[in-house]
Amino acid sequence: xxxxxxxxxxxxxxxxxxxxxxxxxxxxxxxxxxxxxxxxxxxxxxxxxxxxxxxxxxxxxxxxxxxxxxxxxxxxxxxxxxxxxxxxxxxxxxxxxxxxxxxxxxxxxxxxxxxxxxxxxxxxxxxxxxxxxxxxxxxxxxxxxxxxxxxxxxxxxxxxxxxxxxxxxxxxxxxxxxxxxxxxxxxxxxxxxxxxxxxxxxxxxxxxxxxxxxxxxxxxxxxxxxxxxxxxxxxxxxxxxxxxxxxxxxxxxxxxxxxxxxxxxxxxxxxxxxxxxxxxxxxxxxxxxxxxxxxxxxxxxxxxxxxxxxxxxxxxxxxxxxxxxxxxxxxxxxxxxxxxxxxxxxxxxxxxxxxx
Numbered sequence: 001x002x003x004x005x006x007x008x009x010x011x012x013x014x015x016x017x018x019x020x021x022x023x024x025x026x027x028x029x030x031x032x033x034x035x036x037x038x039x040x041x042x043x044x045x046x047x048x049x050x051x052x053x054x055x056x057x058x059x060x061x062x063x064x065x066x067x068x069x070x071x072x073x074x075x076x077x078x079x080x081x082x083x084x085x086x087x088x089x090x091x092x093x094x095x096x097x098x099x100x101x102x103x104x105x106x107x108x109x110x111x112x113x114x115x116x117x118x119x120x121x122x123x124x125x126x127x128x129x130x131x132x133x134x135x136x137x138x139x140x141x142x143x144x145x146x147x148x149x150x151x152x153x154x155x156x157x158x159x160x161x162x163x164x165x166x167x168x169x170x171x172x173x174x175x176x177x178x179x180x181x182x183x184x185x186x187x188x189x190x191x192x193x194x195x196x197x198x199x200x201x202x203x204x205x206x207x208x209x210x211x212x213x214x215x216x217x218x219x220x221x222x223x224x225x226x227x228x229x230x231x232x233x234x235x236x237x238x239x240x241x242x243x244x245x246x247x248x249x250x251x252x253x254x255x256x257x258x259x260x261x262x263x264x265x266x267x268x269x270x271x272x273x274x275x276x277x278x279x280x281x282x283x284x285x286x287x288x289x290x291x292x293x294x295x296x297x298x299x300x301x302x303x304x305x306x307x308x309x310x311x312x313x314x315x316x317x318x319x320x321x322x323x324x325x326x327x328x329x330x331x332x333x334x335x336x337x338x339x340x341x342x343x344x345x346x347x348x349x350x351x352x353x354x355x356x
């Protein structure tokens with residue numbers, strides 16, 4: 001009997017020791033001797049070499065360091081590149097779950113596959129923050145621990161239209177070179193099925209038409225957000241339409257730069273069309289400054305990165321989600337934009353030495 005009691009006491013001590021050890025494994029000690037808990041955030045990207053996505057991830061890393069310097073939590077970030085492969089992304093999510101990450105941030109390879117990823121995370125009780133590529137509303141309603149961070153795509157399309165509307169009002173003949181009372185245009189679209197691409201295109205065209213300016217579409221095609229593909233498409237259009245193209249609308253700056261490259265490669269110096277983009281990337285700002293682009297729309301990657309970190313941090317620390325700035329319907333944060341033209345580009349170039 002005494003042996004059983006002694007054994008029971010010994011097992012109790014072992015259990016307590018094991019529990020303490022487990023607790024200590026999630027605690028780190030700062031330089032000043034204070035203990036801090038660890039927050040583990042897994043991030044999977046559709047393509048890390050996408051300029052705008054790269055900008056978001058750089059800002060996430062920077063903001064995480066700033067939060068960590070506050071000394072309350074150690075933030076571990078694991079950023080993985082799915083390289084456009086749904087299979088890669090699915091495996092990355094599995095790995096984050098198996099390694100007990102607190103929050104998983106997903107830049108979807110395929111919007112139609114959101115449900116599969118959601119079900120994995122839900123089974124493991126791991127919250128997901130989708131960003132840049134928005135799942136359909138039906139998928140977002142599948143669970144109460146799903147969030148989305150992106151931009152107001154309608155606004156970006158409207159603002160892109162405003163740049164051309166204002167330029168038309170200022171000097172109609174500079175755009176309507178053939179004097180037929182309408183704007184002949186081509187549209188370089190992002191990725192098929194991407195909500196921002198569809199909405200930017202729709203609201204750009206709709207806004208100009210509502211202003212009373214007539215449009216005539218010469219051509220449109222997807223270039224998948226990529227400069228090289230845009231250069232190829234634009235080169236073909238120039239050979240087909242020559243100088244009839246008066247405006248080139250681009251769903252993002254990478255494609256706008258591609259359109260500029262096509263014009264430069266063909267040594268076209270006169271009667272160049274007006275080119276507008278979206279994102280406010282450094283190269284585009286310089287193009288606006290030197291006049292090869294008429295304008296771009298700032299898509300604030302820093303605000304989006306901050307929103308992603310705020311949601312993740314609040315979730316893990318059991319904070320009040322209702323206090324998160326800009327959170328709508330308890331699930332969505334969509335940041336606003338700003339128009340950039342030659343009139344105000346210097347203001348944005350001044351901050352170009354900072355992470356965009």
